[in-house]
Amino acid sequence: MVYDDVNKKWIPSGTSAGLSKVQLYHHQVNNTFRVVGRKLQDHEIVINCAILKGLKYNQATVTFHQWRDNKQVYGLNFSSKDDADAFASAMLQALDVLSNGSNISRSLGPAVAPTTQQQPVYQQQQQQLQQQQQQQQQQQQQQQQSQQQQQPQQQLANAQYEEDMGYSQGHSARVSLSLGHLPAGGQTGLSVGPPTPTPSHHPSVSSAVTTVIQVGCSRGSPAEGLTR
Numbered sequence: 001m002v003y004d005d006v007n008k009k010w011i012p013s014g015t016s017a018g019l020s021k022v023q024l025y026h027h028q029v030n031n032t033f034r035v036v037g038r039k040l041q042d043h044e045i046v047i048n049c050a051i052l053k054g055l056k057y058n059q060a061t062v063t064f065h066q067w068r069d070n071k072q073v074y075g076l077n078f079s080s081k082d083d084a085d086a087f088a089s090a091m092l093q094a095l096d097v098l099s100n101g102s103n104i105s106r107s108l109g110p111a112v113a114p115t116t117q118q119q120p121v122y123q124q125q126q127q128q129l130q131q132q133q134q135q136q137q138q139q140q141q142q143q144q145q146s147q148q149q150q151q152p153q154q155q156l157a158n159a160q161y162e163e164d165m166g167y168s169q170g171h172s173a174r175v176s177l178s179l180g181h182l183p184a185g186g187q188t189g190l191s192v193g194p195p196t197p198t199p200s201h202h203p204s205v206s207s208a209v210t211t212v213i214q215v216g217c218s219r220g221s222p223a224e225g226l227t228r
Contacts, residue, residue, distance in 0.1 A: 021038050
């Protein structure tokens with residue numbers, strides 16, 4: 001939306017109000033930035049302005065941001081706080097690049113080669129986020145594979161330990177001795193009882209188991225948060 005200085009109110013951009021898709025584009029050759037907004041319904045362009053060095057970006061409310069160029073004042077009414085924060089982060093980063101004379105590709109680090117000369121800043125940030133998530137998933141998979149490989153080795157070690165300690169797969173026999181009565185000769189008699197079976201020992205083994213910001217143009221006028 002744009003601000004009407006004559007009537008002192010915000011008016012929707014385009015022919016009618018509605019949800020729009022807003023993108024911040026970066027021209028990597030000229031190192032310039034531009035905000036372009038299109039309606040979701042009919043793709044009508046509702047905003048198309050260059051981001052110039054020294055532009056003042058004002059976050060009037062949590063979900064309503066505004067800025068002024070040499071022609072008029074623009075306003076964006078976001079559908080959520082996360083969308084507003086993401087757009088503000090990209091806008092402030094673009095202004096920082098323009099102020100310092102650096103290139104956003106260096107500040108963002110290596111990025112996937114664009115198919116065109118212009119690529120939305122949101123898309124670059126989303127690609128980095130997806131790469132980080134993929135790396136985390138790969139690390140988790142490697143850890144799970146390592147744990148699964150260690151389980152057979154642990155089971156083999158436990159089995160070898162049981163065998164070394166005398167626990168075989170069969171039943172081990174234990175001789176029961178009982179002291180009998182002393183015979184007349186004074187010698188002690190020992191009677192050998194039947195072998196007592198000992199239950200098998202079962203070892204216990206533990207096991208381990210192009211993002212775009214959807215913004216909405218307000219049908220009404222937001223709070224008068226205009227900053228000149």
